[in-house]
Amino acid sequence: MKKYCFGIDVGGTTIKCGFFDTEGVLLEKWEIPTRSEANGSKILPDIAKAVNDKIAERGLDKSEIEGIGIDIPGPVHEDGQVDFAVNIHWGHVNIVGEVEKMTGIRTEALNDANAAALGECWKGGGAGFHNLIMVTLGTGIGGGIVVGDKVIAGAHGAGGEIGHAHVTDELTEPCNCGNVGCLEQVASATGVVRVAKMILAKDDTPSVLRGKNFSAKDIWDAVKAGDQVADQVAEKFGRYLGMALATYAVVTDPQLIVVGGGMSKAGTIILDYIQKYYRQYAFPACKEVEFALATLGNDAGIYGAAKMVL
Amino acid sequence: MKKYCFGIDVGGTTIKCGFFDTEGVLLEKWEIPTRSEANGSKILPDIAKAVNDKIAERGLDKSEIEGIGIDIPGPVHEDGQVDFAVNIHWGHVNIVGEVEKMTGIRTEALNDANAAALGECWKGGGAGFHNLIMVTLGTGIGGGIVVGDKVIAGAHGAGGEIGHAHVTDELTEPCNCGNVGCLEQVASATGVVRVAKMILAKDDTPSVLRGKNFSAKDIWDAVKAGDQVADQVAEKFGRYLGMALATYAVVTDPQLIVVGGGMSKAGTIILDYIQKYYRQYAFPACKEVEFALATLGNDAGIYGAAKMVL
Numbered sequence: 001m002k003k004y005c006f007g008i009d010v011g012g013t014t015i016k017c018g019f020f021d022t023e024g025v026l027l028e029k030w031e032i033p034t035r036s037e038a039n040g041s042k043i044l045p046d047i048a049k050a051v052n053d054k055i056a057e058r059g060l061d062k063s064e065i066e067g068i069g070i071d072i073p074g075p076v077h078e079d080g081q082v083d084f085a086v087n088i089h090w091g092h093v094n095i096v097g098e099v100e101k102m103t104g105i106r107t108e109a110l111n112d113a114n115a116a117a118l119g120e121c122w123k124g125g126g127a128g129f130h131n132l133i134m135v136t137l138g139t140g141i142g143g144g145i146v147v148g149d150k151v152i153a154g155a156h157g158a159g160g161e162i163g164h165a166h167v168t169d170e171l172t173e174p175c176n177c178g179n180v181g182c183l184e185q186v187a188s189a190t191g192v193v194r195v196a197k198m199i200l201a202k203d204d205t206p207s208v209l210r211g212k213n214f215s216a217k218d219i220w221d222a223v224k225a226g227d228q229v230a231d232q233v234a235e236k237f238g239r240y241l242g243m244a245l246a247t248y249a250v251v252t253d254p255q256l257i258v259v260g261g262g263m264s265k266a267g268t269i270i271l272d273y274i275q276k277y278y279r280q281y282a283f284p285a286c287k288e289v290e291f292a293l294a295t296l297g298n299d300a301g302i303y304g305a306a307k308m309v310l
Numbered sequence: 311m312k313k314y315c316f317g318i319d320v321g322g323t324t325i326k327c328g329f330f331d332t333e334g335v336l337l338e339k340w341e342i343p344t345r346s347e348a349n350g351s352k353i354l355p356d357i358a359k360a361v362n363d364k365i366a367e368r369g370l371d372k373s374e375i376e377g378i379g380i381d382i383p384g385p386v387h388e389d390g391q392v393d394f395a396v397n398i399h400w401g402h403v404n405i406v407g408e409v410e411k412m413t414g415i416r417t418e419a420l421n422d423a424n425a426a427a428l429g430e431c432w433k434g435g436g437a438g439f440h441n442l443i444m445v446t447l448g449t450g451i452g453g454g455i456v457v458g459d460k461v462i463a464g465a466h467g468a469g470g471e472i473g474h475a476h477v478t479d480e481l482t483e484p485c486n487c488g489n490v491g492c493l494e495q496v497a498s499a500t501g502v503v504r505v506a507k508m509i510l511a512k513d514d515t516p517s518v519l520r521g522k523n524f525s526a527k528d529i530w531d532a533v534k535a536g537d538q539v540a541d542q543v544a545e546k547f548g549r550y551l552g553m554a555l556a557t558y559a560v561v562t563d564p565q566l567i568v569v570g571g572g573m574s575k576a577g578t579i580i581l582d583y584i585q586k587y588y589r590q591y592a593f594p595a596c597k598e599v600e601f602a603l604a605t606l607g608n609d610a611g612i613y614g615a616a617k618m619v620l
Contacts (some may be wrong), residue, residue: 165560
């Protein structure tokens with residue numbers, strides 16, 4: 001009888017480990033460092049050791065473990081193969097094959113933003129829903145598409161790379177992906193700072209942001225305080241992201257859109273600006289889609305990775 | 311042992327019926343009229359009779375029939391419920407429940423554009439692929455999203471309604487959906503005519519289209535003949551559709567994009583204009599997606615409906 005599973009979230013500096021029961025109760029979580037030296041070749045052995053040690057420590061039998069889900073910061077093919085993952089110095093890696101060999105336990109792998117989407121759908125802001133789009137607003141914009149409780153990995157591991165739609169011809173500097181004018185360049189935490197600077201440069205409208213080295217948090221604080229320039233930034237943010245989400249919605253027609261990532265800590269005011277434009281541009285049948293903030297924070301990845309093997 | 315299935319494609323004037331073996335060989339096809347009088351209440355009984363009669367005519371036992379797939383021109387929920395279908399005068403209809411009652415055979419239902427996508431993925435331009443986006447360029451723009459050989463119906467039956475992304479602020483007249491500036495308004499067969507008229511009105515550039523009541527076919531013929539205005543129309547068409555497809559591609563990350571519908575009869579020149587802009591705007595991992603023309607023509611629906619029950 002399978003009672004437990006592991007959800008492992010590999011980041012650039014730490015690996016988060018979660019030990020779950022198969023109902024999705026997080027029984028224990030801990031972290032180990034990400035050793036990215038030697039082309040990241042120590043990462044999977046470290047994960048296998050963490051799993052094997054935990055099983056021994058708890059006096060369990062491997063037959064009680066349903067599986068190990070592992071997410072990493074990079075594109076992952078449906079069969080768990082990785083071609084490259086820059087942040088952890090990986091070239092081609094066969095996550096499933098290597099970890100199964102070292103643990104004797106069935107393993108699945110997926111992209112970290114996809115894991116967050118699956119985790120939020122399972123036990124977070126999207127609990128009870130089966131079809132959703134999750135958008136993660138951090139330094140960049142990540143995303144994950146869940147249809148029928150399963151995340152769409154995509155043919156090239158790029159399912160849910162929703163930060164990279166072309167949304168503006170106003171930029172000249174390239175996005176990290178190499179294209180110019182991506183959603184991520186104007187609606188991520190760094191994106192709203194970029195847009196704010198462009199708006200500030202246009203005229204002399206007074207603003208608390210003027211003359212400061214400000215962050216996305218400063219912008220949303222200024223929006224809440226009624227700052228006129230910050231409101232213009234928020235409107236632009238809402239239009240870019242709301243219209244993009246309306247476009248994504250005609251693809252998979254979700255029940256729910258979940259907004260997470262560091263910038264979502266500004267709260268529901270973010271949803272207000274997004275929804276205003278989403279509802280304007282959405283296809284009629286999709287207009288009433290619900291919006292929710294993510295609730296699992298940094299644990300979304302371990303939840304999603306665990307769900308992957310259940 | 312289940313050996314056969316039916317694929318039924320309900321259109322505004324005729325119902326196409328296909329009798330298949332479970333390998334997907336079309337053994338027989340025929341048509342019956344769509345009787346949309348009395349709120350379309352005769353349509354499902356007519357389908358049930360067509361199926362029952364065919365089984366009797368061939369001397370088969372119902373235990374040999376795997377199922378009946380039915381597609382209709384309107385949104386269909388995953389459970390086969392329909393809220394409305396304007397073209398066939400339907401309000402709420404429970405396709406699955408009614409047809410199963412009249413035939414005793416398991417029934418599934420889906421939207422017609424989704425059926426076409428599934429059919430092309432199974433036996434048409436997308437045969438051998440498992441993840442694709444199909445775009446149907448007719449009077450409007452329909453679409454279907456296939457992931458893992460299954461079509462995404464969506465939470466409101468609007469999965470694959472890819473004609474209704476907002477792509478331009480240049481229009482003032484509303485789309486059939488009620489929004490303004492949808493892809494369908496500028497890149498369908500009627501859309502390219504609209505765009506051509508806008509370009510012709512701008513200046514006096516000579517064109518074979520000038521002073522005529524032209525169709526989408528006339529435009530593509532003019533493109534092939536080197537007409538300068540028609541080429542501008544084709545470039546605009548390619549940019550609108552290529553950019554939209556690049557945006558859709560970051561959602562499900564398909565292996566293939568299939569282009570069908572009446573306007574696709576203009577041939578591979580259409581793909582050339584779409585791909586030029588698709589490859590410019592697509593996320594790097596998705597840039598090499600293949601493009602293909604649909605090959606099943608008007609039979610795509612019956613193939614996809616049949617696949618739905620297998």
